[in-house]
Amino acid sequence: MTLSLHNTLTRKKQTFTPLDAEHIRMYVCGPTVYDLAHIGNARPVVVFDVLYRLLKVLYPKVTYVRNITDVDDKINARAAETGEDIRTITQVTAAQFHADAKALNTLDPDFEPRATDHIGEMKIMIADLIAKGHAYVKEGHVLFDTNSWDEYGLLSGHNRDEIIAGARVEVAPYKKDAADFVLWKPSSGGEPGWDSDWGFGRPGWHLECSAMSNKYLGPEFDIHGGGQDLIFPHHENEIAQSRCSHQTDIMAKYWVHNGYLMAEGEKMSKSLGNFYTVHELLEEFPGEAIRLALLKTHYRQPMDFTKAGIAEAKKELDRWYRMIDGASASETPTDVIAALEDDINTPQAIAALHGLGDGSPDALLAGANFLGLLEQDPEQWFRGAGDGDLDEAAIDALIAERDQARADKDFAASDRIRDALLEKGVVLEDSSGQTTWRRK
């Protein structure tokens, strides 16, 4: 079995043939740090984490880069709105993002470059694009000249005419062509900015990914990932900038995009209030259950994310955690690897896991670990969750009291204690003369 991935460039599932089999290079668009990550942001984080884990076992070396966008007009808007310092907003939000990513059991990328640390690289790329006739300066802006490159639109399937016809936004007067996009724009007032040959200003959104992927992975690399909504204009523009600047035939060989997410049957929107942040979901559910809920749907499939879905995922984890008590991970089952090699088919991999539980808990544990699941101790899983307004000593005392009642055959008293504990989210299980407990 070999790895195959759906490539947006060809709209087909293709066998993955690395540029350099000794070193796989992957870039994934990371968060813009102006607000808490929502569950839609979490999907690519988890999906590409699985791909990263898979690549690491298939190839000797993998470099995974995920950027942090910390210069953006949404950040500026947030600062203006709350009066907070831009630096504070981006640092606090980035830290929160890391905490969320960790709670979802994701591995850290090898590099996590920030846009503001790479302004120099971006300015070099702009100058290069101007020199090569792919960009022009107008009214303090530098714009990419989409007419200068006839392959523009290949990724998204849009041609320039369609883009112009569909434009919902008034075309800025300084653009030669409605499809042209900004590489550098002037900053004023409290907006962050840097000095440049084209005046005090800041980079356009797409440029950072072109500059940073080049720095950490080179002008051509294997995989570029992100959400489907980034295909146009973000990734289309990245390709234009990178390929025109580096004069290459490709930027990334495979473009992998995850599907959109709805919440509770409706498209996520702040006005509807159905906007789950990872942070708030973590107050209610273990991160591992959220991770499994995300992986239960194939990454390209549209997904309706619901709390009921997380609750179901948690039940599956409960069952597995019971099965793996005392197990030690064996080699990763081939079924799991094979499913993932088939365009990251996580639902199939999970089904394979379900098939393993009965006979081979060691294999179940290994397969689950591979997916970033079942990494806790079963006891920690069952006892650590919950609100914990009842400490373990108090629970043990009540169990002892109940044991006495049971010994006295006072089952009414015994059941009263069990019901009281259940009310607090603690479930008792009597087995082989021993009473154990877990949090619901």
Place this chain on the structure above:
RNA sequence: GGCGCGGUGGCGGAGUGGCUACGCAGCGGCCUGCAAAGCCGUGUAGACCGGUUCGAUUCCGGUCCGCGCCUCCA
């Protein structure tokens, strides 16, 4: 208007031109003081209409419905 994605059993969700997906929930039973957990058994599909085929959930065409993108949203 243009481009694209999807519609599978009560729910979630894959593969597959013919054979049980899988999970959650339900139901019956075993076990248990009663539960819980576990075990055994069990029902329920492929939006709609045509076509291709010996045979279609799977391929082709159409209809209906849902969703996304079309200049900065994963």
